[in-house]
Amino acid sequence: MGVSVLDEPTNHLDMDSIEWLEGYLKAYKGIVIIVSHDRYFLDNVVTKIVEVEDMESITYKGNYSSYVNQKEENMLEQFHQYKEQQKQIKTIQKNVKELRDWATRVDNNKFFKRAVSLQKKLDKMKSSDTESNRAYRSRGQYIRTEKPKFERKNMKLNFKETERSGNETIKAEGLSKSFEDKVILKDADLMINFGERVALIGPNGSGKTTFLKLLLGEECPDAGVVELGANVMVAYLPQKITFKNDEFTVLDCFREDVFLAEGKAREYLSKFMFYGSSVFKKVKHLSGGEKIRLSLSKLLYEDVNLLILDEPTNHLDIDSIETFEEAMEEFKGTICFISHDRYFINKIGERVIAIEDNAFKSYPGNYNYYKSVKDELTQQAIKEPVVKSGKVKKSRNIDERKNMEYEKDRARAKVTSLENEIREIDLAMADSRVHYEELNKLYCRKEELSKAMDGAMELWVSFNN
Numbered sequence: 001m002g003v004s005v006l007d008e009p010t011n012h013l014d015m016d017s018i019e020w021l022e023g024y025l026k027a028y029k030g031i032v033i034i035v036s037h038d039r040y041f042l043d044n045v046v047t048k049i050v051e052v053e054d055m056e057s058i059t060y061k062g063n064y065s066s067y068v069n070q071k072e073e074n075m076l077e078q079f080h081q082y083k084e085q086q087k088q089i090k091t092i093q094k095n096v097k098e099l100r101d102w103a104t105r106v107d108n109n110k111f112f113k114r115a116v117s118l119q120k121k122l123d124k125m126k127s128s129d130t131e132s133n134r135a136y137r138s139r140g141q142y143i144r145t146e147k148p149k150f151e152r153k154n155m156k157l158n159f160k161e162t163e164r165s166g167n168e169t170i171k172a173e174g175l176s177k178s179f180e181d182k183v184i185l186k187d188a189d190l191m192i193n194f195g196e197r198v199a200l201i202g203p204n205g206s207g208k209t210t211f212l213k214l215l216l217g218e219e220c221p222d223a224g225v226v227e228l229g230a231n232v233m234v235a236y237l238p239q240k241i242t243f244k245n246d247e248f249t250v251l252d253c254f255r256e257d258v259f260l261a262e263g264k265a266r267e268y269l270s271k272f273m274f275y276g277s278s279v280f281k282k283v284k285h286l287s288g289g290e291k292i293r294l295s296l297s298k299l300l301y302e303d304v305n306l307l308i309l310d311e312p313t314n315h316l317d318i319d320s321i322e323t324f325e326e327a328m329e330e331f332k333g334t335i336c337f338i339s340h341d342r343y344f345i346n347k348i349g350e351r352v353i354a355i356e357d358n359a360f361k362s363y364p365g366n367y368n369y370y371k372s373v374k375d376e377l378t379q380q381a382i383k384e385p386v387v388k389s390g391k392v393k394k395s396r397n398i399d400e401r402k403n404m405e406y407e408k409d410r411a412r413a414k415v416t417s418l419e420n421e422i423r424e425i426d427l428a429m430a431d432s433r434v435h436y437e438e439l440n441k442l443y444c445r446k447e448e449l450s451k452a453m454d455g456a457m458e459l460w461v462s463f464n465n
Contacts, residue, residue: 002030002431010038011314014204015340017440024429024439037318039064040342081145092118162303162333166230169194169306169334170215172360174224177210184210186358187224194229194305197328197335199345199367202355208338209239209310211355216308232306235299239310239338241291246284250274250294253283258301272297288315305333313341342367414456422449 010018022044025032036042042049042064049060049067060067096115103111170192177184184207192198200208213219214226216236228234243253255265266279272293286294292315299307307328313321325347328335339345345352345367352363352370363370425446429439 003033004028004030005033007035008037009034010036010041010340012204013340013440015201015342016203018340020440020443024443037313037316037321038341038343039318040346043343078145079147082147085145089122092122096122162233162305163231164332165194165232165305165334167194168229169196169232170226170228170336172211172215172224172226175211175214175221175226176223177207177214177219177221183358185221185355188359190226190353190360192334192336194334195332197348197350198337199349199352200336200338200355201340201345201352201370206355207358208355212236212308212310212338228306233303234306234308235302235304236308237292237295237299237310237312239314241295243283243291243294246282248283249280250283250286250290251279253294254297254301257298268301269297289317289320292316293320307331307333307335307337309335309337309339311338311340313339313344411456411459414459415453418449418453418456422446422453425449 009021013021018038018041022041025045032045034042034046044063046063047061049062049064051058051060051067051071060070062070096118099111099115099118102108103115168191170190172188172190175188175190176186200211202208210219211226214221215228216234244256245253248256250269251262251265254269255262258265260268266274269279274293274297281290283291283294292312312324316324321341321344325344328348335348337348347366349366350364352365352367354361354363354370363373425442429442429446
């Protein structure tokens with residue numbers, strides 16, 4: 001039985017590729033170990049969650065949503081046990097004090113001994129409540145239940161009260177853009193109004209980031225107009241974050257465009273989890289998540305009523321993503337974001353705009369709504385009758401019957417060849433050593449071959465009818 005280890009496998013895949021990977025992993029017969037912050041992916045694929053926290057690992061059966069519910073129940077139970085134990089401790093402490101008072105008043109050594117015995121039990125209370133302490137409990141000893149940490153260190157994001165923009169926040173009319181022979185957008189129209197939360201989706205290479213660059217003036221359209229509305233104050237978080245000077249420290253980078261005393265700047269940066277000496281860490285040494293936090297600290301310090309975000313959750317852990325989501329829900333302006341994080345789209349998105357056929361198509365809902373519409377269209381397409389291919393060309397120079405046999409043999413040979421190639425791809429995909437990016441390429445090739453197989457089979461069947 002094979003073992004596959006995947007580290008953030010969905011980070012740079014589009015939605016179609018992620019859905020294929022989910023299907024592949026569900027059918028995979030071996031063991032799969034996944035490190036991921038993609039909650040939707042974890043919900044669809046995993047059957048067990050192992051959480052590493054406070055130098056301990058805890059296992060939960062089920063998918064991500066099941067883990068969230070179990071953890072909440074466990075914390076509430078632990079908090080109940082903690083409160084009950086605190087009552088017991090106060091009672092024991094009170095008994096110890098009373099026993100000592102009585103021993104002093106009546107000069108009875110038995111009371112002293114009893115008080116000392118109770119005090120020793122309190123002093124010996126262990127400072128954990130793990131499964132390994134079952135034997136300790138069974139001997140009648142006290143186990144200290146720690147107070148659960150409902151809130152852990154995380155970003156504290158908030159936005160300034162800012163003047164609102166005009167109602168037409170983002171507008172595109174007749175927008176066209178191509179790169180050499182590749183058409184990205186053609187006569188595309190789009191309107192995003194103030195206060196909307198819009199997710200822009202599409203396959204990799206469909207033009208999502210290109211559209212943002214056109215909107216921000218980093219690229220020029222071939223035709224048409226794309227513009228921001230009146231009084232729009234925009235903050236842009238790109239997918240690839242760079243800073244002017246990688247040799248700057250976090251503190252220097254934040255203060256380069258902001259007139260703020262060092263103490264105040266450090267206090268502000270602490271909201272983005274840059275504590276103590278971490279503000280003196282050089283930008284070039286920051287992780288992906290730290291770069292996003294630093295970039296957010298700079299963006300959110302300014303007056304903003306439009307947020308444009310390109311894959312904002314890619315390098316954040318789940319706690320940071322949830323904090324980010326809470327801040328987005330409180331934001332009073334307009335949000336336009338690119339994301340393949342379906343859980344994030346469901347939480348934040350109120351409208352999905354998909355790039356389809358080089359244009360924008362709007363779906364008034366979150367990702368689940370968009371998916372339901374697409375699935376319904378797929379089902380309708382499957383139910384439509386298949387139109388058989390037209391007549392096979394006949395050679396004027398050969399007898400019609402011989403020509404039919406020749407074409408039939410060719411069609412049969414084509415089917416056999418395609419079957420063999422698909423079988424080889426299936427064998428390659430079953431190899432546990434194949435990287436998931438290579439799996440994606442193999443899958444795409446298999447899809448092409450399967451379509452060719454359908455055509456070849458249809459042609460071969462037509463010769464037999």
